[in-house]
Amino acid sequence: MTLQPLAPGAATSALPPLAVQGLAFSWPGGKQALQGCELQIPRPGLWMLVGSNGSGKSTLLRLIAGLLQPCGGAIHTGLKPALVFQNPDHQLLLPSCASDLQLGLPPGLPAAQRLARVEMALEQVGLAGLGGRPIHTLSGGQKQRLAIAGALATDAQLLLLDEPTALLDPTSQQEVIQLIRRLCSREQAPLTALWITHRLEELDHCDGAARMAAGRIGPWQSGAALRVGLTPLPGGRAER
Ligand SMILES: Nc1ncnc2c1ncn2[C@@H]1O[C@H](COP(=O)(O)OP(=O)(O)O)[C@@H](O)[C@H]1O
Numbered sequence: 001m002t003l004q005p006l007a008p009g010a011a012t013s014a015l016p017p018l019a020v021q022g023l024a025f026s027w028p029g030g031k032q033a034l035q036g037c038e039l040q041i042p043r044p045g046l047w048m049l050v051g052s053n054g055s056g057k058s059t060l061l062r063l064i065a066g067l068l069q070p071c072g073g074a075i076h077t078g079l080k081p082a083l084v085f086q087n088p089d090h091q092l093l094l095p096s097c098a099s100d101l102q103l104g105l106p107p108g109l110p111a112a113q114r115l116a117r118v119e120m121a122l123e124q125v126g127l128a129g130l131g132g133r134p135i136h137t138l139s140g141g142q143k144q145r146l147a148i149a150g151a152l153a154t155d156a157q158l159l160l161l162d163e164p165t166a167l168l169d170p171t172s173q174q175e176v177i178q179l180i181r182r183l184c185s186r187e188q189a190p191l192t193a194l195w196i197t198h199r200l201e202e203l204d205h206c207d208g209a210a211r212m213a214a215g216r217i218g219p220w221q222s223g224a225a226l227r228v229g230l231t232p233l234p235g236g237r238a239e240r
């Protein structure tokens, strides 16, 4: 069982947004990607994971999203998850912004509500009025914000972001991180985001950061404290 949703109406405020206990996962080839993996996100906010290539970060996000089934352990969350990938071209499917967002809406919504939801999602990510724009005319940063709008339109409350700024220029990178920061800090229903990064400067924006190595996650630290322990690589990156 990947996700163990809470009963409808359960008081979620008292429970952590996400708890991962003793998670284990092996790829069919026999590669053990996660073993005894523990993670607790204590409250809504922006939480970051850093770790070298192959340490199991993407596998963990896919397990939390329910795309993979664990071999052992459990994932507890009352939140609806949504994945945001490094390359938005891998998740934007339909030609215009609005049609792509419509794709993720729950079925059975009346047309007026569908339209309103799409417009609200676009507005939340700073793309108001661009519903009719062909996706191929958007910049990389705008595409990534559209992918985030897609998550918002589905009512996701747990954003799983797998190096979402790795392909972006510095300005777009800032726009995306500020957007997620805002969504995770808003007074009304703040979101929970689990963000994987190799960019050291992004750690300055998080509520907590942890290191992942060989399929396990260390304790939460401040972004600044984690930075101290990391060796920067050329270009300000770490743990590639
Ligand atoms: N589709 C796959 N099939 C087989 N092994 C995989 C697959 N994806 C990842 N792995 C293996 O699982 C381990 C963890 O990979 P991954 O979760 O992608 O790490 P990270 O995101 O931290 O770089 C690695 O050893 C990787 O080779």
Ligand SMILES: [Mg+2]
Pocket: 057, 058, 059, 162
């Ligand atoms: Mg990865």
